[in-house]
Amino acid sequence: MPRIENDIKLDFKDVLLRPKRSTLKSRSEVDLMRSFSFRNSKGSYCGIPIIAANMDTVGTFEMALALHQFTLFTAIHKHYSVDDWAEFAAKHPECVKSVAVSTGTGENDFEKISAIVAAVPELQYICVDVANGYSEHFVHFVKDVREKFPSHTIMAGNVVTGEMVEELILAGADIIKVGIGPGSVCTTRKKTGVGYPQLSAVIECADAAHGLGGHIISDGGCTCPGDVSKAFGAGADFVMLGGMLAGHSESGGEIIEKNGKKYKLFYGMSSDTAMKKHAGGVAEYRSAFISCLWALTASEGKTVEVPYKGPVEVTIRDVLGGVRSTCTYVGAGKLKELSRRTTFIRVTQQLNTVYGNDG
Numbered sequence: 001m002p003r004i005e006n007d008i009k010l011d012f013k014d015v016l017l018r019p020k021r022s023t024l025k026s027r028s029e030v031d032l033m034r035s036f037s038f039r040n041s042k043g044s045y046c047g048i049p050i051i052a053a054n055m056d057t058v059g060t061f062e063m064a065l066a067l068h069q070f071t072l073f074t075a076i077h078k079h080y081s082v083d084d085w086a087e088f089a090a091k092h093p094e095c096v097k098s099v100a101v102s103t104g105t106g107e108n109d110f111e112k113i114s115a116i117v118a119a120v121p122e123l124q125y126i127c128v129d130v131a132n133g134y135s136e137h138f139v140h141f142v143k144d145v146r147e148k149f150p151s152h153t154i155m156a157g158n159v160v161t162g163e164m165v166e167e168l169i170l171a172g173a174d175i176i177k178v179g180i181g182p183g184s185v186c187t188t189r190k191k192t193g194v195g196y197p198q199l200s201a202v203i204e205c206a207d208a209a210h211g212l213g214g215h216i217i218s219d220g221g222c223t224c225p226g227d228v229s230k231a232f233g234a235g236a237d238f239v240m241l242g243g244m245l246a247g248h249s250e251s252g253g254e255i256i257e258k259n260g261k262k263y264k265l266f267y268g269m270s271s272d273t274a275m276k277k278h279a280g281g282v283a284e285y286r287s288a289f290i291s292c293l294w295a296l297t298a299s300e301g302k303t304v305e306v307p308y309k310g311p312v313e314v315t316i317r318d319v320l321g322g323v324r325s326t327c328t329y330v331g332a333g334k335l336k337e338l339s340r341r342t343t344f345i346r347v348t349q350q351l352n353t354v355y356g357n358d359g
Helices: 061-068 082-091 093-098 109-119 136-148 160-170 188-192 198-211 225-233 273-276 284-296 313-330
Strands: 015-017 034-037 042-047 050-053 073-076 099-103 125-129 153-160 175-178 215-219 238-241 253-258 261-267 303-307 344-346
Touching: 015 225, 015 313, 034 061, 034 303, 050 061, 061 073, 061 093, 073 198, 073 238, 082 093, 093 099, 099 109, 109 136, 125 136, 136 153, 136 160, 153 160, 153 215, 160 198, 175 198, 198 215, 198 225, 225 238, 225 313
Parallel strands: 050 073, 050 238, 073 099, 099 125, 125 153, 153 175, 175 215, 215 238
Antiparallel strands: 015 344, 034 042, 253 261, 261 303
């Protein structure tokens, strides 16, 4: 019998952070670096825990090089070849420890990541990524990856409930990706009716993960630097960005010109665009079958044209400046103190929109 949970779940847009007395004179005093030790891999991390999402148009090698300059992390999308990885590692060995190789859970995925890790032994992170992290197959795949790569740090998701976070950590994952439906080009909630407000998901999943010595990534739902701060304040160890990093020089895809303005494509990895792009190159006898799958499967992502933003450096500085300012408002001298200094207040409106929503 269907049931309704009576406690209200909240999204980033439903809250603001309450300011608190602070001894900080300037945001330049705030330390955004974090250090983590991981439960299962026994590996360690040190950096600013913001991650570029493993999407075609975001998680690129070019993005990784740009973000590495700020000690940020990149989950590289899963469609680079073994040779691509080998070339990248040979040219930029300093960047390899701040990227993850991504994989799905298909028949050939295990063999591919095995080949990539063999070709690039310096790789330390594996991101096992599916839209629905609630299948038994997914859990078994995570267990297989842990058995094969005992010392690699495994990111796995996506889920939104504490019990699934616990199951994945016990299966061998170190960092759990949290978020179903909040992404700017995700249509899962519209197509399936399934999801969970992101702020509440982060709070509940962080509590579950930290109780077992695990970590979480808040994946999706950030539209501005303030949302990144809210995710950290809610207990996220890492925050993953997709739409906020789309449309830059380092983002994948060609620049499109329309009416004198420049754009770049940005699309969800479960969108028609992604499915059609990555089914290319299959044998001819499979092409009819693939076409039938597209016709029968409802995509859970959309494709948009994002205004071209130039180098990603400008956006990164804006995000980091915003998070530092948040810390000064609540008296957190270090990013790791932010969640302990955070009190959320529910609101009915965040912005004065008399002159629009920008700024």
